[in-house]
Amino acid sequence: MAEQATISQEALDIAKKQATLGYRIKRNKACYFMLAPYFILFFFFTVLPVVMSVAFSFTYYNMLEMPEFIGWKNYIKLFLEDDIFLTSLKNTLILAVVTGPVSYFLCLLFAWIINEFKGWLRAFLTLIFYAPSICGNAYVVWQLILSGDRYGYLNGFLMDLGILDEAVIWMKTEKYVLPMLIVVQLWLSLGTGFLSFIAGLQTVDKSLYEAAALDGVKNRWQELWYVTLPAMKPQLMFGAVMQITQSFAIADVSIQLAGNPSVNYSGATVVTHLLDYGTVRFEMGYASAIATILFLLMVGSNMLVQRLLRRVGE
Amino acid sequence: MKRQKNYLKPYKKRRFFKPKEKKLNRSMAGNTLLFVVMAICGVAMVLPLVMVINNCLKPLDELYQFPPKIFVRNPTLENFSDLFTLMNDSWVPFSRYILNTIIITGGGMVGHVIIASLAAYPLAKHNFPGKNILFQMVVLSMMFSWTVTQTPQYMIISWLHINNTYWALILPACSFGMGLYLMKQFMEQLPDSLMESARLDGANEWGIFWQIVMPNVKPAWLTLAIFQFQQMWANTGSTFLRDEQLKPLQYSLQQISAGGMARAGAAAAVTFIIAAVPITFFLICQKNVLETMTSSGMKD
Numbered sequence: 001m002a003e004q005a006t007i008s009q010e011a012l013d014i015a016k017k018q019a020t021l022g023y024r025i026k027r028n029k030a031c032y033f034m035l036a037p038y039f040i041l042f043f044f045f046t047v048l049p050v051v052m053s054v055a056f057s058f059t060y061y062n063m064l065e066m067p068e069f070i071g072w073k074n075y076i077k078l079f080l081e082d083d084i085f086l087t088s089l090k091n092t093l094i095l096a097v098v099t100g101p102v103s104y105f106l107c108l109l110f111a112w113i114i115n116e117f118k119g120w121l122r123a124f125l126t127l128i129f130y131a132p133s134i135c136g137n138a139y140v141v142w143q144l145i146l147s148g149d150r151y152g153y154l155n156g157f158l159m160d161l162g163i164l165d166e167a168v169i170w171m172k173t174e175k176y177v178l179p180m181l182i183v184v185q186l187w188l189s190l191g192t193g194f195l196s197f198i199a200g201l202q203t204v205d206k207s208l209y210e211a212a213a214l215d216g217v218k219n220r221w222q223e224l225w226y227v228t229l230p231a232m233k234p235q236l237m238f239g240a241v242m243q244i245t246q247s248f249a250i251a252d253v254s255i256q257l258a259g260n261p262s263v264n265y266s267g268a269t270v271v272t273h274l275l276d277y278g279t280v281r282f283e284m285g286y287a288s289a290i291a292t293i294l295f296l297l298m299v300g301s302n303m304l305v306q307r308l309l310r311r312v313g314e
Numbered sequence: 315m316k317r318q319k320n321y322l323k324p325y326k327k328r329r330f331f332k333p334k335e336k337k338l339n340r341s342m343a344g345n346t347l348l349f350v351v352m353a354i355c356g357v358a359m360v361l362p363l364v365m366v367i368n369n370c371l372k373p374l375d376e377l378y379q380f381p382p383k384i385f386v387r388n389p390t391l392e393n394f395s396d397l398f399t400l401m402n403d404s405w406v407p408f409s410r411y412i413l414n415t416i417i418i419t420g421g422g423m424v425g426h427v428i429i430a431s432l433a434a435y436p437l438a439k440h441n442f443p444g445k446n447i448l449f450q451m452v453v454l455s456m457m458f459s460w461t462v463t464q465t466p467q468y469m470i471i472s473w474l475h476i477n478n479t480y481w482a483l484i485l486p487a488c489s490f491g492m493g494l495y496l497m498k499q500f501m502e503q504l505p506d507s508l509m510e511s512a513r514l515d516g517a518n519e520w521g522i523f524w525q526i527v528m529p530n531v532k533p534a535w536l537t538l539a540i541f542q543f544q545q546m547w548a549n550t551g552s553t554f555l556r557d558e559q560l561k562p563l564q565y566s567l568q569q570i571s572a573g574g575m576a577r578a579g580a581a582a583a584v585t586f587i588i589a590a591v592p593i594t595f596f597l598i599c600q601k602n603v604l605e606t607m608t609s610s611g612m613k614d
Contacts, residue, residue, distance in 0.1 A: 025443055031440050034432045034523070035448065037433070038432065039448065044470060045463070045485065045489050046455050047461060049462075050462070050466075113351065127593070129359055136589055138363070138585050138588055141365050144369070155379060156381040180530070192492070192610075196610045198604060202604075213339060222339075223339050234612050235611040237611065237612040241457055245458060245459050249459035252353070270403070274461065278464065279468075279553070284469070288466070291464075298458040302457040303415060306612075
């Protein structure tokens with residue numbers, strides 16, 4: 001009897017020891033070694049920059065003198081004095097609110113239609129729709145399309161049809177800049193999220209469709225709404241992250257097509273403003289404040305949309 | 315006695331493209347409608363790329379023609395020979411730019427694939443303290459773009475004294491969040507029994523990773539390599555690299571195409587090359603990429 005009691009006491013001690021944090025860390029030593037290279041780099045090039053960005057946003061810092069703490073001044077200046085920032089914020093929000101959801105639904109729509117095709121045709125269509133997003137900076141071809149002289153494709157085409165009498169300088173006319181940027185951005189936006197949708201559509205369990213047909217689903221539209229979309233919720237959430245992040249980060253397209261600074265800042269976005277202060281004027285404190293606001297905008301809207309999407313099909 | 319090591323073979327053959335079968339709930343009218351919609355949108359999407367291809371074959375007088383024509387009438391390879399002449403005239407030998415690109419993109423690809431896979435394996439297949447928070451951080455990092463961290467990253471790189479070296483481009487590229495995320499999601503699908511049987515044979519975690527996990531996730535690391543290539547290919551590196559001898563191909567190509575009207579032909583050739591390379595890579599590996607993306611979904 002007594003012996004048995006001591007054994008179970010020992011077992012209890014061992015179990016207790018195994019439950020402690022230190023033991024669990026020690027036992028998984030190999031894991032931490034494997035994680036180390038990635039997370040050291042991740043810390044230096046992602047975590048630390050975000051922390052620094054928040055910290056420096058409360059300082060005046062020009063990379064030569066020591067940073068000087070100035071409280072909320074950068075933010076106050078941004079929202080109350082910096083008209084260009086407010087313009088760029090407005091442009092960014094317009095671009096994001098339009099290109100984000102529209103590109104998301106285009107991704108879904110095209111992926112869904114492509115999924116109806118088979119074999120080489122499907123592979124070919126996937127390539128055609130995905131290609132613009134990976135063609136590097138080949139979107140400079142839009143410079144030729146939107147070129148302000150009559151050699152531009154759009155001008156030439158419209159003049160040929162007699163719709164225009166003389167060439168329009170598209171990217172130097174304030175009212176055309178944002179709409180044109182939206183068109184180009186949409187052309188570029190069928191990226192990783194799009195691929196995720198195509199792949200996700202193929203993993204939907206086929207027996208679900210058969211069951212749905214028995215339950216009275218009559219056409220492909222009902223099938224999409226009642227079966228397909230709920231079944232690919234994880235991909236929908238991943239795609240949303242991709243499209244939202246992309247739509248807030250528009251800058252290169254604007255700089256290439258509209259110039260930086262653009263006419264009356266009609267093509268300025270938060271990122272072009274950030275580049276202006278961070279890489280041209282070297283006002284790092286101010287640039288950090290802009291970056292922090294951009295960070296909050298991106299992460300905030302992502303969190304919000306994730307929360308909304310989690311409710312799909314509930 | 316030799317034991318058959320089953321777990322060393324790929325555990326299953328995957329069929330990716332669907333076998334032919336009759337679909338339910340499909341009407342002829344719907345099929346036609348979707349085909350027409352797809353045809354129109356497909357033409358709209360592909361038109362700018364068609365222009366890129368045609369422009370690089372146009373002689374100069376066709377590039378400046380009114381009204382502009384999309385399709386080339388007298389195709390010529392003049393633009394490419396112009397480009398090669400310009401390349402030979404460059405101050406730094408052109409082969410040096412190519413070498414730089416190979417080092418930078420190659421280093422970034424290999425480094426990222428190895429480092430991200432190493433980190434993805436424990437995140438996918440082990441339970442250890444801190445696992446969730448680490449993974450959540452990576453997911454969070456996909457929710458903002460690198461532009462946010464660009465300015466402080468510049469400071470960190472100059473503090474580490476790797477400014478103006480290849481490392482300034484390679485190291486940050488190795489830590490992209492998306493690669494780790496895709497790799498981890500893909501590895502989660504591997505059956506635990508695969509690793510369990512190797513463990514019983516006395517393999518350690520390192521051996522399991524290289525001999526069992528990595529061969530089974532080939533589609534995923536091919537995909538990571540391609541995504542990484544797309545990112546690094548488009549990078550001119552002009553923020554971090556000051557020495558002309560260190561700059562990549564992309565930089566010099568863009569310098570050539572920035573030469574104005576006289577170089578419009580060479581610029582068209584440059585645009586074609588810049589677009590064609592990543593598209594070709596994707597074309598070759600499309601199956602693998604799509605297979606990897608099937609597990610890209612975000613679970614709660």
